[in-house]
Amino acid sequence: MIGARRKGLYSASNESRNNREGLKGWLDPTGYGWERISYWLQRLTGLFLLVYFVGHVYETSSLTGGIGSWNAMLKFTETTWGHLFLILVIGTSTYHSINGIRLIFTETGKGVGKPGRPEYPYDALSLNYRQKSGIWIALILAVVAMAYGFNVLFTGG
C-alpha cells in the first residue's frame, strides 16, 4: 500500500480522496488575476468557436441542396437571435485570435521577462504589464468588433 502510494498509484478507495478539483478547477476563473480569466476565456471561446465551426460546415453544406436550401438556411441567421449569435461569433473569434497571438509569443518565452533575484513582496515577473496589456487589448478589440457587428447587423450601418 505504501509502496503503491510512493509510485503515485492509488486504489479506487484512495482515488475518491484524491481531492482533484477536476473541471471546476478551470471553470472558476476568480481569485487568481487577469491571466486566469484570460485562460478561462480562451478555453470557453475556443469551445464556442468549435461548436460554431461544426454548425458553419453544416450550414455551408446546404449549398449542395441548391439555392432554395441555402436561402432557407440563411433565414436562420437573419432573425434577431441569429444576429445576436453572429455578434457573439465576432466577439469570441476576435478575442480568441488576439489573445492567441499574445500566447504564441508568451508560450515561446517571449515577453515574460528574464529570471532574476526575487525581492519581497515577490511579485511574479511573468505576470507583468506586457501580458496584462495584451489581455486588455484583446478584450477591448472584442468589444469594439461586437459593437461594429451590432451596428452593421441591426442598423445596416
Place this chain on the structure above:
Amino acid sequence: MIRRIHMLGTNGKRAKSKSGPGMNSVTMRIYRSTEEGNKGRFDSFDIPIQRWTTVLDALLYIKAYKDSSIGIRYSCRMASCGSCGMKINGKPRLACYTNVLELDSSEISCEPMSNFPVLRDLVTDFSQFLNHHRNMKPYIINPEIDLRDNPQLSEFLQNPTDADKFLQFSYCIKCGLCYSACPTVATDTKFPGPQALAQAYRYSADTRDAGSRYGLTSIDSRHGLWRCHFSGSCSKVCPKGVDPALGIQLLRGNIMSITKRHKKIAELKQHTRNPQTD
C-alpha cells in the same frame, strides 16, 4: 524587519485595522476528514486574534485550547519549510505566512490543498507531487566530475550572471501551492505540474549541468510541458517569488529552439585536498 513584515501582511499591503468590541476575534472553519472517505465536515471555532496572528498561530491556538485532534502539518513557522500549505479562504497559501487580518474576513476557512490526496484533516499526501519532482532529475548531471571517491576538491567556476539565470527557481520550498492552484493539474493526473517543470528549467539553465532534460517523457510529451496554458495561477500563489510560469515558458522556448538554449558549461577547477584542514 520581522516586525515590519507583520505590520504589512504577506502581500506588502498594510493589514486593515479592526477595532471595536468583538472585532478582535475570528471564526475559524476547519475541514475535518471522516473515516468514510471524501465527505468531510467543517468545525467552527471562535478564537481571539492579535494584529500579528497568522493562520498557523490561530490553528495552533485551537489545537492547544479547543480541539487537540485537528490534523495539521507545520515546522519552521517562517515560510522556509513549505509544510503548512493549505487552502485558506479558497486559495492556496502558507498558514504561517498568512496574517489573519490581511484576509479581511471575520470567518476564515481552512481546507486541505486541492489536487493532493487528503491524509487527515488539513494534511495532504505529497507522494505524487514529489514523484513528479524526482522524474525531472533535480540534481547536477555532469560527467566531468565524479564527486564520489574523488581525492580532489572540485568546484565549478560560475559568475553571478550565470547564477542569476537559475537562482530564482532554486528558491522553491516544495510547498505545493502552485500544484494546488494549477487548473491543468486539476484535470490531468499525468501533468507534472508547475513545480517540477520549473525545476527542469532550473537545472537546464545551470551552467554546471551538462545533462539534457529536454527529451524526458515527463517534459516533452502530450501530458508534459505542452499542457501548460499559462494561466499564471502558480506564480500568483508562490510565496517565494519562484515564478514557475516563467520557468515553464522559458523551458518551452528552449525546447523549440526559439530562445537561446546553448550554454557554455562552467569550467571545473580542482584543488588537492589538504589533510590538515579537511
